[in-house]
Amino acid sequence: MARRSQTETAVLGALSMHPMTAYALREAIRDVLGHFWSESFGQIYPTLGALEQQGHVERREGPRSGSSTFAITDSGTARLRELLSEPIAATPPRSGLLLRLFFGRTLGVRKCRELLLEARADAERSLAEYDRLARTISAEEAGSPDLPYVLTTISAGRHNAEAAIAWADEALALLEDVPGDDPPADGPPANGDS
Amino acid sequence: MARRSQTETAVLGALSMHPMTAYALREAIRDVLGHFWSESFGQIYPTLGALEQQGHVERREGPRSGSSTFAITDSGTARLRELLSEPIAATPPRSGLLLRLFFGRTLGVRKCRELLLEARADAERSLAEYDRLARTISAEEAGSPDLPYVLTTISAGRHNAEAAIAWADEALALLEDVPGDDPPADGPPANGDS
DNA sequence: TCCATCATGTAATCCGTTACATGATTAG
DNA sequence: CTAATCATGTAACGGATTACATGATGGA
Numbered sequence: 001m002a003r004r005s006q007t008e009t010a011v012l013g014a015l016s017m018h019p020m021t022a023y024a025l026r027e028a029i030r031d032v033l034g035h036f037w038s039e040s041f042g043q044i045y046p047t048l049g050a051l052e053q054q055g056h057v058e059r060r061e062g063p064r065s066g067s068s069t070f071a072i073t074d075s076g077t078a079r080l081r082e083l084l085s086e087p088i089a090a091t092p093p094r095s096g097l098l099l100r101l102f103f104g105r106t107l108g109v110r111k112c113r114e115l116l117l118e119a120r121a122d123a124e125r126s127l128a129e130y131d132r133l134a135r136t137i138s139a140e141e142a143g144s145p146d147l148p149y150v151l152t153t154i155s156a157g158r159h160n161a162e163a164a165i166a167w168a169d170e171a172l173a174l175l176e177d178v179p180g181d182d183p184p185a186d187g188p189p190a191n192g193d194s
Numbered sequence: 195m196a197r198r199s200q201t202e203t204a205v206l207g208a209l210s211m212h213p214m215t216a217y218a219l220r221e222a223i224r225d226v227l228g229h230f231w232s233e234s235f236g237q238i239y240p241t242l243g244a245l246e247q248q249g250h251v252e253r254r255e256g257p258r259s260g261s262s263t264f265a266i267t268d269s270g271t272a273r274l275r276e277l278l279s280e281p282i283a284a285t286p287p288r289s290g291l292l293l294r295l296f297f298g299r300t301l302g303v304r305k306c307r308e309l310l311l312e313a314r315a316d317a318e319r320s321l322a323e324y325d326r327l328a329r330t331i332s333a334e335e336a337g338s339p340d341l342p343y344v345l346t347t348i349s350a351g352r353h354n355a356e357a358a359i360a361w362a363d364e365a366l367a368l369l370e371d372v373p374g375d376d377p378p379a380d381g382p383p384a385n386g387d388s
Numbered sequence: 389t390c391c392a393t394c395a396t397g398t399a400a401t402c403c404g405t406t407a408c409a410t411g412a413t414t415a416g
Numbered sequence: 417c418t419a420a421t422c423a424t425g426t427a428a429c430g431g432a433t434t435a436c437a438t439g440a441t442g443g444a
Contacts, residue, residue: 005431006290013297023395037293038286040433045397064440067395077300084301088290088309092232092404096200096282098350099231103207104343106271107278112343115282148372149298149306152365156292159364163357170353171346178342199403217423234405239425258412261423286432 006089007043012056012072012080017146019071021062022048035130035157051076101171109178116168116175123164130158200283201237206250206266206274211340213265215256216242229324229351245270295365303372310362310369317358324352 014020014028022044029039048070051057056076062068072080097119104112134154141147208214208222216238223233242264245251250270256262266274291313298306328348335341 006288006293007431009293009297013293013300016297016300021395022397023393033293033296034287035292036287036289036296038288040286040431042398042434043432049397062395064395066440080297080300081302084294084297085305088294091288091290093228093230094200094232094285095230095350096285098229098347099200099203099207099227100278100282101343101350102227102230102347103210103274103278104346105339106207106210106274111279112346116346145299148368149295152298152306152310152368153292153296155364155368156289156295156361159357159361160354163353167350167353170349174342174346174349201403215423216425217421234403236406236426237404243425256423258423260412 006083007039007047008051009080009083010037010039011044011047011051012076012083015057015070015072016077016080019060019069021067021069023067025070036153054079104175109175109180112175113172116172120165120168123161123168127158127161127165130154130161134158200277201233201241202245203274203277204231204233205238205241205245206270206277209251209264209266210271210274213254213263215261215263217261219264230347248273298369303369303374306369307366310366314359314362317355317362321352321355321359324348324355328352 010029010033011025014025014033017028020028025048026039026041026044029037029044048057052059052070054075056073056079057070058073059068059070097115100107100115101112134151137150137154138147141150204223204227205219208219208227211222214222219242220233220235220238223231223238242251246253246264248269250267250273251264252267253262253264291309294301294309295306328345331344331348332341335344
């Protein structure tokens with residue numbers, strides 16, 4: 001069971017929408033699934049090769065000489081359905097931001113505030129991006145059977161971004177009354193080098 | 195630079211609160227940082243060893259024969275400050291749930307609804323847990339300089355859980371009018387086995 | 389002609405999980 | 417005495433990123 005983990009799922013899924021070259025696949029995963037998924041370059045080719053050997057995808061003439069277009073086969077669609085039905089493998093959480101805030105006493109309040117403001121700004125930007133995306137896709141893909149599903153994933157991004165903004169504000173308030181003793185420079189005190 | 199990635203940060207951070215054995219460290223990371231961080235077992239011992247060699251932690255007599263308690267040293271605290279100040283390494287997103295919903299046409303509406311209901315229930319449970327946690331810690335650690343920082347991380351969990359609930363409801367509404375053609379069983383149609 | 393983009397792949401390496409292997413202490 | 421918990425480590429494996437290596441095509 002060469003369960004290439006969930007890479008297989010992402011690749012088959014992307015190809016289930018329309019056939020494309022490995023290169024285009026990579027861009028589709030980055031640009032279309034990018035908000036909630038990522039695949040590294042070096043995974044895509046080997047996975048495609050394995051899927052081809054298993055008969056789940058078919059290699060055809062590509063747009064350039066030496067290039068190939070991959071299309072999902074019936075067995076590939078069945079395999080995808082199977083993979084999507086598997087229980088979700090829980091990704092262990094790893095938030096560098098929360099790790100820093102948790103040890104904020106050591107980091108210093110000032111830097112914590114900076115991190116929070118940055119996070120807030122990032123979230124604000126994502127929020128705008130999700131709104132734009134939702135409008136674009138709703139128009140472009142109007143009537144597509146995929147549309148409602150795609151919209152649920154965009155909605156997830158929107159809600160997360162909104163939550164991040166509200167959280168950042170609350171967290172900034174929580175740190176409001178913390179004494180500004182913070183810049184505990186890494187050497188002895190009263191040393192303004194950095 | 196054997197940058198044991200961010201494991202080093204988590205280990206030094208945990209030891210910055212109080213000295214403990216490697217075993218206790220593991221439990222602290224699981225139970226205390228667990229909402230936003232995880233370290234696998236096999237990372238902790240080697241990392242502690244490396245930190246000891248660099249003089250960032252000190253090994254002392256442990257509570258049992260053959261066991262050791264580790265304490266952070268001054269250089270360790272400086273190192274922690276350094277690590278915490280580094281730019282946050284963005285973790286590539288990987289949401290198995292959103293991956294499944296995105297390809298929901300293939301998975302089938304029914305299973306998508308089930309996934310959403312599950313996710314909603316999970317979030318509801320976390321929410322209660324975060325509330326309980328916030329109350330417990332506020333009482334237990336009242337007056338601790340770490341308290342406000344810890345509360346910001348709990349607040350993050352709360353907001354995320356709330357967002358997940360609101361999102362699940364919205365997503366369920368989005369899938370409301372999708373025709374229930376869904377169970378595209380992996381064989382021929384008109385087969386009510388499951 | 390030359391650069392950006394399209395295109396395909398391999399290899400080295402790192403990070404992290406899991407399984408394995410062992411033993412001391414304490415509570416029931 | 418015996419099971420649960422505390423305690424420490426190593427080894428094997430698998431998954432993922434990154435760097436390396438190469439080349440075609442088309443537009444400026």
